[in-house]
Amino acid sequence: MKLEAFLERVYENNYKKLILVSLGLLVISLIILGINYFSTGAVIERDISLKGGISVTIEKEGLNEQEISSYLAQKFGNVNVRTLTELSTRKDMGLIIEASNVGEDELKAALKEKINFDESQYSSESYSSSFSESFYKQLVMVLLFAFILMAIVVAVTFRTFIPSLAVILAALIDILATLAIISLLHIQISAGGITAFLLVIGYSIDTDVLLTTKLIKRKIGTMYERFAQSVKTGLTMTITSIAAVFVGYLFSAASILKEIFLIIFIALIIDIITTYIGNGSILIWYIKNKKI
Amino acid sequence: MKLANLFSIRVIILILFILIALIAIHPSTNNEGVSIRSVDTNSSAAFAGISVALNAQPTSYERILEINGNKINSLSDYSSAIESDEEKLFITTNRGSYTLLNENIGLVVDKPASNNILKGLELQGGTRALIQPSEKLNEQQFQDLIDTMQNRLDVYGIKQLIIKRASDIGGNKYIIVEIAGATKSEVQELIGKQGKFEAKIGSEVVFEGGNKDVTFVCRNDGTCSGIRSCNEAQGGYQCQFEFQIKLSEEAAQKQADATKLLDTNVTESGYSYLEKPLDLYLDNNLVDSLNIASDLKGKAARDIVISGPGIGPNQEEALKDANANMKKLQTILITGALPTSLVIVKMDSISPTLGSTFEKNALTAALLAILAIALVIFIRYRKLSISLPMVFTSISEAFITLGLLTLMKYNLDLAAIAGIIAAVGTGVDDQVVITDEILSKESVNWKERYKKAFFIILTAYLTAVASMIPLLMAGVGLLKGFALATIIGVTVGVFVTRPAYANIIKVLLNE
16 A cells, blocks of 8 residues: 555545644653652752762673672662673673762772772762752753744744744643653753754654655645655654664764663653644645635 | 856865865875874973974874884884983984983873864863852952963973863953863862962971972972981881072061071080971971071071971882872972962863773764765665765865864864864755755756755854854853854855855756
């Protein structure tokens, strides 16, 4: 069966219901983030770069994450221990330890007791909490600014209310649903992670702008033929990006890169739903009402 | 298909940009020996005429090839060569030969660079501190602060450092200090503290650190500075350092005035001292108290011996500590206090091995990501005439971005690498749009198809660039690399590589 015939069968009688799928995603995300907010006071967990604290990397093979983690937890309470791995060689390269309630010297001394490492294997990052707090606020402002700017560009480009709103709504759902998933996975977000959301805005509207242009501004062929064309092009775009960030996530060692790739990966999968099921259905509804 | 059609103006512009990037990055296979990164002033290397140009590119550093007839192929070759007992070193470099005395050589060497890409801290290892003055400073004070810091690190002997200003959206001013070779504690001691040195008799300050009061500080000269004694003390060892300084006339006079009215005490062993000692304070902590010989009463003595302790669990550690404390105090006496106390708000130290791991790994990850893209593209179009130009375009986009960052002397960090990958990602998206527009039978006119594609691309481009601009400044520019690389990458993409790509596949798809 040809793609346009398939799309016509799926969307022709169901587009109103399909809009609800996308809106349902929005509601679920808001509920998850809301629960986070009321139970912990924040919609998402921040890492030490955004709340202050220290991160230590010890580059040494064969360290026992479990053992060190329980040892440090006993001593200092809430300490986050991860293994630094290089997936291409499947080699564990060491440990990353993050804590926000202990000084560096104290933490280093405690680690020295348990692990035999020398200075060349030791790397650290520390952030004062007041600096991190203002850093976080600034990044959130940047993200909001970028979102508003995107909304203006979209509105100016299409100059029609519903289609512009649909594009902006899709980007909003992409961001909120990704945040919700990140929080369910208990991933602490870092400064790099917030910038990943800037990219999410970009990747999100790419496919939406394509879809909207094809459906509303172009006149050649039937609506479903044009829909099919933009699904083909848009899915190729999204799948190449998904492949790239997935590979990037698997093979990079630096945690900032891993985090950026993971966030974009999740957002791109969400974006397939919001673009073709959500935005697509809204546009079909709009076209049918306007009889374009 | 005519091959000449392939070389349209758009393609020529692309080739031009690739050439510029190539020249900027300057990949070099000439990498025998070790490269000279800096030369200390007044060292025997400087006397022999070795120098490093101020703005030298990494690949143009002079390289040491031979020392005393032994080939130098690695840093360990170099260190064993200079540790030899030979009195003189005959050094052959790629530019000439030098003869120098084998003492106080004063060379900092490194592995030769294989290209001109400047590696940021995360990729080469080192310490970075983000420092905030604890009071609001005016422009002049802020400059003084930076100058004093620079001077202090210089006097202490730290080379290869970057001190730069930064500010955030809220208008707060910061200083970023990046040092390749220093340890965290050294940086903390040298610039994290104000370094206010005061010598007091009773409650009166007689002199302070800095060249107004202290005209000379003896260093690296055993006759007037060094460790004088080591003793067992309180379950460990304590060593005492001493060095001579010379006071200015005013400071000496102040001291004379302060001692004029003091009484003399005589100790059991028969020495006679003034009733109050000279107390040395560093950042308001007492470092040492020196008894003043009674014959100095009321005299404007200009030569003063400063002393202080160093402690450790054994003698070796105590000696090390005393030496470090002495060096620190000498530095502070020479350079004076910073205009205000400081807060280190962020501090990173990355070991060189972790840095090089990150570097190799990021490169592999980026290449594998491009391969993954190529695979998806090939599956979709099943034509090498589409997927090969696309991969070529993506790689050249990343390469040109890297070249332009190098040209701007930007220190490449992980955030910038992420930005390049992101730009290449959006680039591929746009190429897919172009390809599908060109393949579609929608409009007869090629130009029109192309225009349609660029409408979509330009919208996405404007959004991307605009959203990155505030990130250039936010959070003291910590994520500047990301924003900069993304902006450069997408701009190169939209105006250089993608027009060329459209042209290439138009020709290849037989128009």
